[in-house]
Amino acid sequence: MQVLCAELGIQIVKVGLFLACFNESLFPETGKSVVKILEQLNCEVDFPLAQTCCGQLQYNSGFQEHTLALARRFVDIFAPYDAVVSPSSSCTHMVKEVFLQLAEDFNDHDFELKVRNLAQKTWEFTEFLVDKLKVTKLGAYYPHTVTYHATCSSSLGLKLDDRPLRLLKQVEGLELVEMESANECCGFGGTFAVKNKEVSTAMLQDKIAAIEAVDVKYCVAVDNSCLMHIGGGLSKKNSEIEVIHLADILASRKEEI
Amino acid sequence: MPVVERGEKIAFKNAAERTLQDGQMRRNLRHATTVIRGKREIVVNEIDDWQELREQAKQIKTKALKNLPRLLEQLEENVKKAGGQVHWARDADEASDIVKQLAKQSGAQEVVKIKSMTTEEINLNRVLADEGIQAIETDLAELIIQLGNDESTHIVVPSVHWNRDQIRELFVREFNQPELTNNPPELANAARAYLRRKFLTAKVAVSGANFAVAETGSVGIVESEGNGRMCLTLPETLISVMGIEKVIPTWEELSPILELLPRSATGERMNPYTSIWSGTRENDGPKNFHLVLLDNGRTDILKDSVARETLHCIRCGACLNICPVYRRTGGQAYQSPYSGPIGAIFSPQIWRSERHFAHLPFASSLCGACADVCPVKIPIPRILTQLRYRMKRQSGQAGFFERFAIGLVTWFFMREQRFAWLLKLAKFGQVPFKRKDKLASVPLMGAWFEARDLPAVADETFRDWWKKNKS
Ligand code: SF4
Numbered sequence: 063m064q065v066l067c068a069e070l071g072i073q074i075v076k077v078g079l080f081l082a083c084f085n086e087s088l089f090p091e092t093g094k095s096v097v098k099i100l101e102q103l104n105c106e107v108d109f110p111l112a113q114t115c116c117g118q119l120q121y122n123s124g125f126q127e128h129t130l131a132l133a134r135r136f137v138d139i140f141a142p143y144d145a146v147v148s149p150s151s152s153c154t155h156m157v158k159e160v161f162l163q164l165a166e167d168f169n170d171h172d173f174e175l176k177v178r179n180l181a182q183k184t185w186e187f188t189e190f191l192v193d194k195l196k197v198t199k200l201g202a203y204y205p206h207t208v209t210y211h212a213t214c215s216s217s218l219g220l221k222l223d224d225r226p227l228r229l230l231k232q233v234e235g236l237e238l239v240e241m242e243s244a245n246e247c248c249g250f251g252g253t254f255a256v257k258n259k260e261v262s263t264a265m266l267q268d269k270i271a272a273i274e275a276v277d278v279k280y281c282v283a284v285d286n287s288c289l290m291h292i293g294g295g296l297s298k299k300n301s302e303i304e305v306i307h308l309a310d311i312l313a314s315r316k317e318e319i
Numbered sequence: 320m321p322v323v324e325r326g327e328k329i330a331f332k333n334a335a336e337r338t339l340q341d342g343q344m345r346r347n348l349r350h351a352t353t354v355i356r357g358k359r360e361i362v363v364n365e366i367d368d369w370q371e372l373r374e375q376a377k378q379i380k381t382k383a384l385k386n387l388p389r390l391l392e393q394l395e396e397n398v399k400k401a402g403g404q405v406h407w408a409r410d411a412d413e414a415s416d417i418v419k420q421l422a423k424q425s426g427a428q429e430v431v432k433i434k435s436m437t438t439e440e441i442n443l444n445r446v447l448a449d450e451g452i453q454a455i456e457t458d459l460a461e462l463i464i465q466l467g468n469d470e471s472t473h474i475v476v477p478s479v480h481w482n483r484d485q486i487r488e489l490f491v492r493e494f495n496q497p498e499l500t501n502n503p504p505e506l507a508n509a510a511r512a513y514l515r516r517k518f519l520t521a522k523v524a525v526s527g528a529n530f531a532v533a534e535t536g537s538v539g540i541v542e543s544e545g546n547g548r549m550c551l552t553l554p555e556t557l558i559s560v561m562g563i564e565k566v567i568p569t570w571e572e573l574s575p576i577l578e579l580l581p582r583s584a585t586g587e588r589m590n591p592y593t594s595i596w597s598g599t600r601e602n603d604g605p606k607n608f609h610l611v612l613l614d615n616g617r618t619d620i621l622k623d624s625v626a627r628e629t630l631h632c633i634r635c636g637a638c639l640n641i642c643p644v645y646r647r648t649g650g651q652a653y654q655s656p657y658s659g660p661i662g663a664i665f666s667p668q669i670w671r672s673e674r675h676f677a678h679l680p681f682a683s684s685l686c687g688a689c690a691d692v693c694p695v696k697i698p699i700p701r702i703l704t705q706l707r708y709r710m711k712r713q714s715g716q717a718g719f720f721e722r723f724a725i726g727l728v729t730w731f732f733m734r735e736q737r738f739a740w741l742l743k744l745a746k747f748g749q750v751p752f753k754r755k756d757k758l759a760s761v762p763l764m765g766a767w768f769e770a771r772d773l774p775a776v777a778d779e780t781f782r783d784w785w786k787k788n789k790s
Contacts, residue, residue, distance in 0.1 A: 087776045111785070114734075117732075119725070120725055246688075247643045251685055254681070254685070258331070261644055293774070294773055
């Protein structure tokens, strides 16, 4: 792969990995998968330890000042990198869209400049692979049936289109089965799941029914936050089906199984 | 018959708890919204410049709202010139009072009504009924709601939650026609026969307005059934109640909106009836025309630079049909004529003092499907978060616990070291609740754990792993 990159003239990119607070603590494997893949593609990956959280929880709960404080901190931490890559599309969306809105709403020009600069080099993980590094075939091997859930932030927020699917289709041994309403929200929405638990649960149950209606072993997506919600629902009802982040599939190799 | 009544004034969550139990409603709504969405998608995809049209309409609306005072004056002047009268209403009560007085002056016992959101907003039917004047809804879906003593669940198709068997049952009872089948044309015919008698005898008609064109003082209605056309031509007096945001400067600027609306609303290339009238005419149509211009909080909405776009809405209902929350709870959970995503942003802004509407901006997972489908590109999720922000700032005591919790979490996130402590704290704190690598329940978090597990904080967080292996 490194040879391939060199042949294609892809330069070494200094990547700042923005993992997101819940990935760090609850899904560390996804972080390792991203590092592994990016390093194989000739990127120099750094994980700035100063990073904490993008403030999405605060923002969605109506605490804009708190979000702004975290956002100001965030842009300084990631400013030095050529590219900032994250395996969370909702957090990427925060950086690329919401930070800018905050800068406008609070009339902070200095911050706005920093955000503009950062936003144009911030990528969601699959977007970075397909658009920036221009690869879809990563040599992954994953001999399982999976169904793809298009998370709201990835399909509606970042408009990733078929990028995740193009990556999935190149995985050897993998069988992809489409579920009904794959792009309908799973009902997570951060505190929405708690504040309006009845509606959230109704949405979750429909999502789980759609997943169970197709005969698969895994439900895959590009956001662990949504997968935590869907996986939590599946596990609560003792389903055999598990959830997995796309990066973890892409990092699987035949020789490692 | 409604599962939740409009006057109940309960939190969305509690209302939704009830509507979610209504399996028949949910099945009907799911089916109907799926059908409309399918039709919409076909007719939207056949337009190459749909995205440009949306942008154009957005610009037109932005500009019109910027010049609103001038446009309204121009509209008033031109309506008067054409023989109509203009009335200004600061709020709902003023508007319904104006209509009531006008109806009384005409001596009518009955008024026929064209489907209209603004007259619902000002609660007109009830105000008229208290005066002994009966308002007859002539839109088929609205008539079903009226005869069935139900509440609307959709801004375009109020009875979208009724299936044809239920409608047949209602008509058999109300029209005393036991031989009716559930065949839609037959049902429509029964309603038509009933309505014809009303059209021919009514002296007064009441309508809303989809738009008004300032340059000629013209008011317009788009509809599918033709009942509106009857109301606009037969009665002697026509009273139209219009939200002030509906005015457009010129005919030219109306064109993109008329292209976007029917495709978005009912999945039709063109709506069957578009009626436009300017004042009155001798020997043609109503002799008296009254335009009631309704503010009811709209000028306040304009003051918020983000939420302002709420007023761009052309009431197509596309955001309802796609909303995963609305599609499950139905419209009654919103306790307002305006339901779904647009209701969640509009109701709390026009009825600021109604505390129960303050819950609405939180009744969304912020998935963004509404903004994606909206023909005038209203950034609904952004407005929802803006309203959440405003409400949090206003809610002093009530929000104390949340304010404290969010403040604390943010404090932890403000320093690398504190974040490391937080992770350690979580790892330690979860021990009593950990079952293998999962948490099955945690005190105070029952709302989550009723239907979901949670992964436990990993023994080795990514941070720890990175420090050990990479740095
Ligand atoms: S907000 Fe947009 S999609 Fe919803 S009813 Fe209004 S115009 Fe239609």
